[in-house]
Amino acid sequence: xxxxxxSLIVMISALACSLSAGIKAPIEPSLEAALAKSRATGRPVxxxxxxxx
Amino acid sequence: xxxxxxxxxxxxxxxxxxKVDVNAxxxxxxxxxxxxxxxxxxxxxxxxxxxxxxxxxxxxxxLTTFSDFKKGIGTLASMEKKASxxxxxxxxxxxxxxxxxxxxxxxxxxxxxxxxxxLKPDDSLAAECRVAMADIEYRRxxxxxxxxxxxxxxxxxxxxxxxxxxxYFRGYMYKKLGDTARSLGxxxxxxxxxxxxxxxxxxxxxxxxxxxxxxxxx
Numbered sequence: 359x360x361x362x363x364x365s366l367i368v369m370i371s372a373l374a375c376s377l378s379a380g381i382k383a384p385i386e387p388s389l390e391a392a393l394a395k396s397r398a399t400g401r402p403v404x405x406x407x408x409x410x411x
Numbered sequence: 412x413x414x415x416x417x418x419x420x421x422x423x424x425x426x427x428x429x430k431v432d433v434n435a436x437x438x439x440x441x442x443x444x445x446x447x448x449x450x451x452x453x454x455x456x457x458x459x460x461x462x463x464x465x466x467x468x469x470x471x472x473x474l475t476t477f478s479d480f481k482k483g484i485g486t487l488a489s490m491e492k493k494a495s496x497x498x499x500x501x502x503x504x505x506x507x508x509x510x511x512x513x514x515x516x517x518x519x520x521x522x523x524x525x526x527x528x529x530l531k532p533d534d535s536l537a538a539e540c541r542v543a544m545a546d547i548e549y550r551r552x553x554x555x556x557x558x559x560x561x562x563x564x565x566x567x568x569x570x571x572x573x574x575x576x577x578x579y580f581r582g583y584m585y586k587k588l589g590d591t592a593r594s595l596g597x598x599x600x601x602x603x604x605x606x607x608x609x610x611x612x613x614x615x616x617x618x619x620x621x622x623x624x625x626x627x628x629x
Contacts, residue, residue, distance in 0.1 A: 383422040385430055389439060389458075392429035396456040402481065403456070404426045407440060409433050409448040 415470050425481065426453075444514035446550065453480050462486040465512045487513075500529040500536055507543060516547050538564060538573045545580070554584040575605050582617060595621040 386392035392403045422428045433440035433448055443452055446465065451473075453461040462480050464473070479485040487509045494502055507522030523540040530537040545560035558581050565577035582597030598618040602611060 383419040383428050385428055387429075389429055389431055392427045393454070393456055393458055395427045396454075399427065400456075401425060401427050402461060403454040404422065404428050404477065405443075405452045405454060406428070406430045407433050407443065407445045407448060407450045407452065408430060 418470055418473065421474055421477075426477070446512055446514040450512070451477075453477060462488075462509070463512060498525065498529070500526045500534075503529065504536060504540055504543075507540065511543060511547060516551070519547060520544055532567065538568050541567075542573065542576070549580070549584065552587075554588050558584050575601070575608050575610070578604065579610050579614070582614065586617070586621075591621050 386395055389403070389405055392405065395401075396403045431439050433445055443450075443460065445452075449467070450463055450465045452463040455461060462485075464476055468476070476485065483489055487506065490502060490506050490509065494506060503522050503526035507519045507526060510516075510522060511519035523544050526540050527537050530540075541560065541564050545557050545564065548554075548557035548560060561577040561580050561584075565574045568574055568577075578597050578601045582594050582601065585591075585594035585597060595618060598614045598621070601608065601614040602618065605611060608614070
């Protein structure tokens with residue numbers, strides 16, 4: 359019932375923050391920059407699509 | 412979770428990491444059909460998607476999932492390949508869920524229906540599939556359709572957890588539709604049937620908010 363609880367969380371609190379809030383790993387400034395770095399290093403990209411309320 | 416040194420090392424050594432604010436960059440959010448936040452999308456260097464993970468997850472699931480994705484394990488493509496030879500109800504459900512997360516409602520529904528077709532009607536996974544399809548309608552703000560789906564779930568799984576959720580969600584969606592009387596009715600029904608339910612506190616709160624004030628007695 360992960361979906362139900364996730365929906366409940368959204369409904370009740372309307373507080374969704376980034377999974378990566380406060381991350382200390384290097385963060386590329388944009389997806390474009392991340393893809394360029396990916397081409398250079400051969401490492402795939404992980405993009406965290408988040409919302410700030 | 413991502414303060415965790417193991418996660419930081421994992422992201423630094425294995426991937427290139429970036430963040431996209433879906434409210435600021437709506438074009439990118441639309442391009443990648445982001446349904447929920449947070450959604451973590453693994454991409455190739457050309458921007459093509461490998462796969463994604465949504466909702467909040469713990470560290471171990473995060474590490475395992477993206478390690479697997481990197482090896483081509485557990486991706487939507489690999490699951491569909493497996494399903495082309497043999498499909499279990501759980502696999503069909505998982506594929507449906509993955510499509511749902513990609514905001515591809517049509518494909519998601521197709522796989523949920525396939526899962527249901529392989530299950531007994533009273534199987535809890537069949538209920539999960541039906542919940543998932545109600546959820547699709549809810550997210551698309553098709554509230555009347557979602558309410559009808561929850562009605563059907565409540566009848567099929569009467570007296571249990573799924574009925575509890577059905578009443579709760581109907582109360583919420585009637586409120587969204589501006590139908591205060593029906594919404595209030597759902598909260599009252601919830602409290603009558605599930606006075607100790609997990610959402611009883613919230614139901615009580617909603618009931619108090621929606622209930623018309625009693626006339627002053629002299």
